[in-house]
Amino acid sequence: DVKVTQSSRYLVKRTGEKVFLECVQDMDHENMFWYRQDPGLGLRLIYFSYDVKMKEKGDIPEGYSVSREKKERFSLILESASTNQTSMYLCASSPIRGQVYEQYFGPGTRLTVT
């Protein structure tokens, strides 16, 4: 059974802080993704990665960066958190490089920036 875990379920940070969201998958999946989920806007792709040390911008990368130093771990970084980054953040993984297959999602991190 695929397991995607995220480091925190709830996080409260102050404006201007640097924020790290961690995601780990245990099924040797090639692809990993970060989305934000907002009411009325659905899921929007922030960044994704098809391989270690590789990253691709999604639809809304501004204000975010990512890091993938190991295959199983994909980190989302908010360099200087702002209130408009208050959201639910979802991590996902899928098995085959460059192919869109079933994506497996983590439980989400609800980030509040005050």
Added chain:
Amino acid sequence: AQRVTQPEKLLSVFKGAPVELKCNYSYSGSPELFWYVQYSRQRLQLLLRHISRESIKGFTADLNKGETSFHLKKPFAQEEDSAMYYCALSGRSFQKLVFGTGTRLLVSP
């Protein structure tokens, strides 16, 4: 650009009634369509994909390329079907998922 439209934010039905959640897409190539579901306090999970042509939990969805639609249907709704449903699109020219804005299905007793 690729786009997925789910016109209804909320769909409210009574138990036993038929359900149809609408999804339309915009993509000039050969699409792959998916329905994902998120039950209360659970993670988002795949419900079905058009390639498999399966019925999952009584739900079916048929890809209509002429109408660029992939509506999700169930003949008799159950209370446990209450959830958030997302339609998603992918294709060979863009190897990622594009999600719609979601429809919340509420099934009342």
